[in-house]
Structure formats: structure tokens, C-alpha cells
Amino acid sequence: MDLDFDAADESFRTEVRDWLAAHVPAAPLPSLETAEGFAAHREWEATLSADRWSVVSWPEEFGGRGSSLLHWMIFEEEYYAAGAPGRVSQNGINLLAPTLFENGTAEQRARILPAMARGEVIWAQAWSEPESGSDLASLKSTAVRTEGGWLISGQKTWSSRAAFADRAFGLFRSDPDADRPHRGLTYLMFSLDAEGVTVRPIGRLDGKPAFAELFLDEVFVPDEDVIGEPGQGWRVAMSTTGNERGLTLRSPGRFTAAADRLTALWREHGDPADTALRDRVADAVIGARAYRLFSYAGVSQVLHGDGGPAGAVSSLNKIYWSELDIALHETALDLLGPYGELADHAGESPSGGWAEGYTFSLAGPVYAGTNEIQRDIIAERLLGLPKGRR
Amino acid sequence: MRFLLDAEQRDFARSLDALLTSCDTPAVVRSWAAGDHGPGLAVWARLAEAGVFALAVPEKHEGFGPLPLELTLAFEALGRHAVPGPLVETVAAAALLDRLGNDRIAADRLPRIASGKSVVSLCPTSLGPYALDADMADAVFVVDGDTLRLAAGTGTVQPSADPARRLSRPSGGTVLAQGPAVAAAAGYAADVAALATAAQSLGVGRTLLARTVEYVTQRTQFGMPIGSFQAVKHRLADTLLALEFAGPLVHGAALALAAGDEGAGADIAAAKVTAGEAAYAAARTALQLHGAVGYTDELDLSLWIRKARPLRDAWGTPAACRARVMGTDR
């Protein structure tokens, strides 16, 4: 693996850095898990997109710069180092867009991607159902054929930011008689304000209201909003999960920046005699470095090796970043001592958003495929152990 | 050393549990977090009637105590039911006022604490600037080195990760006492507080475990209860292991405190770090095994999840407790 950046890489980095220095809001935006914050982040997406920074790796025709995966990683590093806002468009950009690039039609790409890049249409993921979490293939919501499209019905839940988003993408059972649960599913997109859709917000652990469950009652979806072939939804969806767990959902920049902030916090608040806490800071910093190098190795493999990392490798990524994120935040709270328990909205809260970051980190081992399920995948697909009863 | 509970102690724990079960504490916690203290104070009155606050007050001031072991039984029950309020602070303040050697102050304050008429908070500035629930307490005591003050103001509430913990900075006020007696009494009070917090953590952890066991038995994925998957079983087994080994440390520390052992402080610290970490690990496990529903504030489980970490750090962080165990604290 070659970690030397060439002159083009360095000048790209400088260009990103300069742009961010000139544009990142001076004060942090309100949390994107609230109505107010959602609107502010939508504007930020528009600002990013105006100078084609919202989706650097996409082709230019859709609002990107056609940058390589390596430049995308550099962009992400600079983005988080600059303390830029979280990405309210992330579900669309990280999950739906790769699916459309792989399985969508040219018409769908042209219609959907530019508006996504500009933050005009913000997407929610509607996969999970109350009874179907880890066992997603057991989902029960239906899609029934009708003139020119489908009528979808059922209940979806845990949809991040669906309380404020515009549209959603999800899986529906279109053939109840298929011989296996994974067959007979169809992947499609719908508007959250369409007739027949009811959105009910669910407070998260920190009380923020952006999570939601969706009740769908014969919502019409035109044929043009089906992704891939009807009945092939599982295969289409699985191309997304690799992205969700792997490289693109959690680029190393985020953890590298958090590790730097943690180091600064330790220099400010750390007691040099407390070697146990110092060692935990060191371990988190080392973990962030390991994750960065592992990711660069993955990128090198994609760019110069024989193809992308194997699908199950994304399970290694998922476990690693989710546990690293918790370690970074728990250590920060310990460093803050009596201030560590303050909520972000407390007037005397220490800056840095550690409280929201901590609470969100706790969900990492649950979403994007729980870590228990990821360990099974690693054991079975990477280590070749026998499949358990499931 | 008698390590088993006697019949009376078992009855006390059982009746307290029954009392709190009848109080619908989740609703009480939610109102407390919203700043409505009425339902919480009603529970407070019933706890007082059951003798909880009298356990920290000596007989000569109308209490039954001090009875550290019974106190830990009570606080475990309080943790099990996630009861809100400056419970630890009130009993610690009672311990402090009792030890101060000032009969006038003790006679003035302690009977009211024992009877539940007075809810007080206590802030040793060495542990941080905040007092718990000072906005609703009748009296807020501040210990600054060897000075004891009765605070005049309480400042703005700073919401905690646990919304039922309302923190604020006590300010100003009159000096009540000064000198080595204050420092000694405050040290003893901090031990009582750490012990009660350890017991409370244990209760929090036990509820988290019990609710999670119930959930994984009912929730099915892949056509079977998730509790049948080995990954889930092992995590719960480890949770039980950690709580079960924390229990005897809490019990032993209470006995050491009751006996006035010289090493009681270190025993309490050992109990505090172990129970606090076990309860926090139980919270992580509970969240993980409930999946996304565990990440919502609608589910009552969140009331315990959010309590576990602040309790782990209150009245002695794990690092401070370990230093005490090793005798390297200053």
C-alpha cells in the first residue's frame, strides 16, 4: 500500500481546506435531529452543493466532481477536521445513491441524484419493521400491483430523520407466495407526504424527535419509482448494506477528527498522574489511526488491487468503527469529570458536542446491522465456520 | 461477621419493593424530569413513612440509625425503581450534620429529614460544582474544604444526560461551621453517599438485566426468541456475573461502615467502582439487546439506561475509587 500523497492529492487537500475555512459556519448548527436543525442543515447542503462539494465522488453531471475514492477520503478528513456540520443528506448519499448507480435506470439517476446533491430532496431509509429488525427478510409490508405502478401498505419503523425528510426508499413484499422470504421483495421509493402515508415521530434516547415510524395505507408508487426488477429487491438491497457498513458510511475522517479533539481535551483536562485515563486516550487515538490505515488499504485495493474489498470485510469495518466511536466518547466524558453528564443544551455544557456524540455512539452497535449479526457474518464468511441455527 | 440478611431485613426490602411497585415510578420520573415535583414528593413521603430517611438519623434525633446495611437495602430498591430526587444527598447530609458535633444544628435539621418533611441537597465542591435537585430542596449544603455553608441561591438548572437529574451551582449563603470537624464529618458523609450510590447502581443494574431477560425471551427474530442466540445469552450471563459479584462488595462495605472499620472507606470505594461499572455495562447490554427500541425515550427502559452512567461517576468516579482502594488518593 502506498500512503504517499502526490502533488495532485495535496493540492486537492488544500483546495478543500481553503473552501471549508471560508464557508464552515462559525457557530455549530443546531442538532440535525430537530426540526430547526434539520432546516439549517438543509441550507448547509445547498451551500456545499453550490460549489460542488456535497458529493465529490459523483460524476459531474449529477453535481459531483468525479473525484476518486482517495480524494473523497481526503475531503472527508478535511471536512471533519474543520468541524463542519453533520450531513443531513447522508441516507440518500450513502445508501440510496450507490444503489441507483448500480441498479437504477438512467432516467432515475437524472431525476433523483441532482436534487439529492443540492439537499432539495432529503431521503429516509424505510427498511426496518416492528417485527423485522435483524431478520429483515421477514418483513411484511406489501406492494400490490395496480395500473401503472404499485400500492404499498404496512408499517415501517426506526426511520432516521423521517419525521422531517421528504422521501423514503424501502423494501416491500410483492409476491407473498414466493418460496423463500428473500424472494418476492421489491425495492421502491415514495414521498413521505403522499396520500396514505402517516409519519409518527419517536423520541430517541436523548429525546430528540427525528426518528419516526411510518404507517402506509395503499400508497401509490408509479413504476418509474421501482429500483431494479420487481421481485429482486433483496439483491438490490444487499448492494446497499455493503456501503452502509463499510467504507462510505463512516469514513475515517470523522474518527481522526474526534481523536484529535480528544487529545486536545486530554491536554486541557487530563491529570498526567492518571495513567489509566491517559492510556485510554492513547488507545482511542491509536484506534482511529488503525481505522484510517485500514480504510486506506481498502481504497488502495479498490484503486490498484484486484477489485474492491470482499463484502464481508465491511462487517469488520462496522464493528471496528462502532466500538471505536463509543471508546472515543466514553473517554471524553471521563475526562470531563463532573461536566461529562451535562446535556448539550445545558448552558454550562462543555463545547464539542460530546454529549450528543456519546448518545449517538451508543446506537452504532445496533444500526446498520447489529454487531452480533456482524460477528456471525465474519465467523461464517471470513473464517469459514459452520453456519449456526438461524 | 453476619453476611446473611435476617428476617426483618428481608421483610423491609420486600415491603419497600412492593411499595415502590405500587407507585408507578416511571410516570413519577417523567414528571420529575419535566420539573413537576409533586408526584415525586408523594413517593418521598411514603418512603419516609417506611423509615428510609430515619435509617441515616440517630435515635436521639428521632431516627433509627445509623444503619448502613438497611440503607443499602433501601437504596437498592430505590435504584430498582429509578426513584428520582436527592435521595443520596439527603441521607449523606444527615450523616454530615450528625457527625458535625453541633447539637443545635442537628436537633434543628435531623428530625425533619428523618420524618421526610425536609428534602436536602449536598454539594462537596471537591467532587464538582453541582448540587443535585437544588432547585427543589429545602436546604442546600455546600462543603468547601473545611467550611460548611448553607447556600442562598441555586442558579440555573443544567440538564444532565439523565433528565431526572437536575443539576445546578449553589451559591453564596451563610457559613454554618468551619474547622477540622467539618472536614471529618464531610469525609464520613461522602462515604455514606458513595455506599448508597453503589447500592442504587446495583438496583439500577438489576432492573436493566431483569427487563432485558424478559424482552429477549419474548422478542423473536429468525423465527425464534433472540434469547436463544448464543451471542445474546453470553452477554446476559456476563451482566449477571458482574452484578452478582458487586452485590457482596456492597454488603461487605456496609458492614464495615457499620462496624466503624478503619478500612471501610476503601471497601466502599471497591463496592462503588464495581457496582457502578456493572450497572453501566448492564445499561449498554440492555440497549444493545433491545435493539432500536432500546434507543428510544418512549420505552421506560430509557429511565434506567440514562441513570446508569451518571451514577457510575457521582460521589467518586471509577478512577477516584480505584485510587482509594490502592491508598493513593490524596
Ligand SMILES: Cc1cc2nc3c(=O)[nH]c(=O)nc-3n(C[C@H](O)[C@H](O)[C@H](O)COP(=O)(O)OP(=O)(O)OC[C@H]3O[C@@H](n4cnc5c(N)ncnc54)[C@H](O)[C@@H]3O)c2cc1C
Ligand atoms: C439510531 C438508529 C437509527 C436507525 N435508522 C434506521 C433507518 O434509518 N432506517 C431503518 O430502516 N432502520 C433504522 N434503524 C433500525 C436498525 O436497522 C435495527 O435496529 C437493526 O436492524 C436491529 O433490529 P432491531 O432493532 O429490531 O433489533 P432485533 O433484531 O430485535 O435484535 C435485538 C438484539 O438481538 C440480537 N440478535 C438478533 N438476532 C440475532 C442472532 N441471530 N444472533 C445473535 N444475536 C441476534 C441483536 O444483535 C440485538 O442485540 C435504526 C436504528 C437505530 C438504533
